[in-house]
Amino acid sequence: MRLARHYLEGLGGEERDETTVVADDWTAELSAEKVGIGPTIELTEVTVVFEGDEETLDPLVEEFAQKAMRAGG
Secondary structure, eight states: OHHHHHHHHHTTOEEEETTEEEOSSEEEEEEEEEEEETTTEEEEEEEEEEEEOHHHHHHHHHHHHHHHHTTOO
């Protein structure tokens, strides 16, 4: 979740607490859970729920998705 918070801060948000990033016109709530991939590998799946008006969120979510897609390893 730390990396997702960092990306959201780079998009103009400010960390309110460990799971919430806020800006003037949007809010993002983050959650994480471990998911099993095969018999021995476990990954952390991060979910981000955005709140705000559509014209603000459309470009924000697109920019966030581009950053997040590059984060894979």
